[in-house]
Amino acid sequence: MNPVRIAPSILSADFARLGDEVRAIDAAGADWIHVDVMDGHFVPNISFGPAVMKSVRGMTTKPFDVHLMISPVDAYLDAFAEAGADTITVHVEAGPHIHRSLQHIKVLGKRAGVVLCPGTPAKMLDYLIDMVDLVLVMSVNPGFGGQQFIPSQLKKIAAIRKMIDASGRAIDLEVDGGIDPDTAARCIDAGADALVAGTAVFKDGPHGYAANIAALRGQ
């Protein structure tokens, strides 16, 4: 398994200083930059779109890990690829043709990720696992930062770890929502190798970013 990768979610950044915030989490040791895109339809919140993401893409060379909470999503995939996404992750719950969406992401030359909401079973991955580069398990209901971790998702993480190992493919297993040093350790024990964190990274302002990221690694 890979050493854990930490992906701070810029949803919790100061949007008035977004470029500086991306530079700051890069300098503080972020492995990936997690970009939460919310459409006010699939989830009850609106964040930002590809133009805002593109405007900060040049602030770091770290991979952009783009979590699309958009339904329907297919019409937006090209725009996020063009705006500098490295991994594009789409919800199985967001439309009837998840397989087509994942195929399209691969055609765009990007890493394809699939994400499951807390109420969605791991078996939804049975016919997708052979085509994805990343599985994202939501440990909160998507739409907002600062929510409480849902412990039932640990069992799902462990089940997906087995599916990934059985596949023989290199697939990242990422968890998103309510991650702090305690829940991070529990997710890693269950088999996660990438963690998204918004509140736990950004809560103290820029002087705390490096220590907060290190704490999620158990350091």
Ligand SMILES: O=C(CO)[C@H](O)[C@H](O)COP(=O)(O)O
């Ligand atoms: O996808 C998300 C919400 O839908 C965010 O990535 C997630 O909530 C991160 O925020 P926090 O660490 O504060 O829970």
Ligand SMILES: [Fe+2]
């Ligand atoms: Fe997210």
